[in-house]
Amino acid sequence: MTTVTIKSGSYRNKPVANVSFALVKGFQTGAKGNFVTVKSDGYFGPEFDEVRIKVDSIEDIEFAAGAPVLANDTVEQPHVEVVHESDEQAIERIRTRFQILDEMTKAATTGDIRAMIVSGPPGVGKSYGVEKIVEQACLFDKLSGKRLRAEVVKGSATPIGLYQTLYKYSDKNCMLVFDDCDSILVDDVALNLLKGALDSGSKRKISWLSESSSLRREGIPDSFNFNGSIIFITNLKFDKMKSQKLKDHLDALQSRCHYLDLTLDTMRDKILRIKQIAADGALFENMDLDKEAETEVIEFMEEHKNSLREVSLRMAIKIGQLRKSFALRWKDMARITCMKSA
Numbered sequence: 001m002t003t004v005t006i007k008s009g010s011y012r013n014k015p016v017a018n019v020s021f022a023l024v025k026g027f028q029t030g031a032k033g034n035f036v037t038v039k040s041d042g043y044f045g046p047e048f049d050e051v052r053i054k055v056d057s058i059e060d061i062e063f064a065a066g067a068p069v070l071a072n073d074t075v076e077q078p079h080v081e082v083v084h085e086s087d088e089q090a091i092e093r094i095r096t097r098f099q100i101l102d103e104m105t106k107a108a109t110t111g112d113i114r115a116m117i118v119s120g121p122p123g124v125g126k127s128y129g130v131e132k133i134v135e136q137a138c139l140f141d142k143l144s145g146k147r148l149r150a151e152v153v154k155g156s157a158t159p160i161g162l163y164q165t166l167y168k169y170s171d172k173n174c175m176l177v178f179d180d181c182d183s184i185l186v187d188d189v190a191l192n193l194l195k196g197a198l199d200s201g202s203k204r205k206i207s208w209l210s211e212s213s214s215l216r217r218e219g220i221p222d223s224f225n226f227n228g229s230i231i232f233i234t235n236l237k238f239d240k241m242k243s244q245k246l247k248d249h250l251d252a253l254q255s256r257c258h259y260l261d262l263t264l265d266t267m268r269d270k271i272l273r274i275k276q277i278a279a280d281g282a283l284f285e286n287m288d289l290d291k292e293a294e295t296e297v298i299e300f301m302e303e304h305k306n307s308l309r310e311v312s313l314r315m316a317i318k319i320g321q322l323r324k325s326f327a328l329r330w331k332d333m334a335r336i337t338c339m340k341s342a
Contacts, residue, residue: 004036005062005310009055011044016053018309019043020340024050027058036061043341059156059183062122062235090269091276097262098129104258105130108229109137109150111173115198115257118233120264123312124273126233127152127179134177150175157181159189160215163208166197166228167220170206174228182234191249197226198256230257237261270311271302277313284320297323300331307339 002023009016021038028035034055040048055061085093107113120126131152138148153165153176162184169176184190196206207223208215215222238254239261241247264273275298277283284294297320305311318338322330 003064004038005064006036006038006053006055006060007062008060009036009053011051011053014044020309021053023063027055027061034058057183058186087272087275090272091279093263094269094273095276095280097260098125101126101260101262102129102133104260105133105231106137108231109133109173109175111227111229113229113258115230116232117238117254117257117259118231118262119237119260120235120262121270122235123310123314124262124264124270125277125313126262127177130177130179130231130233134175137175149173150177152177152179153181154179155181156183157190159187159193160208160212162190162193163206164215164218164220166193166206166226167224169228170224170226172227175231176228177231177233179233180235181232182236185234185236185246185250191253194230194232195252195256197228197230198253237265267305267311271298271305274298274301274311274313274316278316283313283316287317287320287324289320289324293323294320300334304335304339309338309340 003020004023005018005020006016007018021043022041023036023038025037032054034057035052036055037050037052040051044051101118104113104116108116118126118130134150134152138150140146141148149169149171151165151169157165157178165176178184184194193206197204204226205223206226209222232253236250238247238250238259241250264270274283278294278298284297289297297316300319301308301311301316308315315338319330319334322333322337326333
């Protein structure tokens with residue numbers, strides 16, 4: 001079955017955080033709030049088979065395929081992976097995609113690229129390179145005491161907050177990076193604002209037609225031309241959406257800008273991404289691990305990939321820290337702190 005990870009939820013008032021389950025029925029809203037139906041598999045006791053885990057919103061659920069599964073969607077059986085490329089070829093494919101991401105981000109800081117959507121699973125370093133380039137682009141602004149011409153926006157954004165942010169960075173050569181802001185995609189008002197900012201026309205006019213005291217207070221007009229650049233980083237795969245309504249909106253966004261899929265769709269790809277970063281010397285830098293210890297950490301992750309709470313660069317760093325601090329007991333500690341409960 002398709003799997004989901006509950007990042008934050010509860011069942012019968014028992015907190016559930018960062019636990020993976022087999023999905024039975026997708027996200028839905030009932031009389032008592034939002035929930036998703038999963039296989040208990042003994043987690044809540046042997047007497048429970050299928051349970052409904054309550055969540056505050058769909059963003060509290062991480063879907064294995066990257067795309068949200070709603071209640072009326074068909075829960076697909078797992079895809080059987082067929083390997084058509086060697087590990088070396090796959091690593092080179094992944095490295096090339098991230099190099100393209102770096103190059104296009106640099107072009108966005110100069111306004112040569114006006115809009116780009118970047119899709120890939122969490123924990124693979126989508127944001128790291130982008131944020132580093134943005135920081136370099138703002139270095140002169142910092143040294144001269146000027147207002148920074150670029151900003152990385154993380155987390156949820158209200159429609160009016162999005163409008164204010166777009167106005168603040170609407171000048172030419174300004175740049176916005178939206179990271180982990182998928183809530184924008186499920187709010188019609190926010191989504192229409194984003195569409196306007198990503199429009200392919202020569203002029204991108206953004207309007208706010210509702211009365212707003214906060215806009216008046218800050219001297220923000222009810223319409224303006226957006227001349228900046230936008231990078232939208234998401235965990236969703238736009239071409240894999242099951243909700244037709246959301247898919248239509250995402251297709252409209254995708255048609256307006258560059259779309260870069262990092263093609264990290266399988267567990268194998270994630271492991272190879274970790275190996276690629278380690279081979280390039282960037283994964284365990286400043287951790288003072290020798291090559292043998294680095295290899296042990298990666299081999300441990302590969303051996304236990306289906307039991308780890310997540311397979312990501314963050315997890316590799318956590319286990320690397322245990323390897324450095326507890327040379328004799330690091331595996332036991334990793335099993336307890338980094339693996340899902342049995």
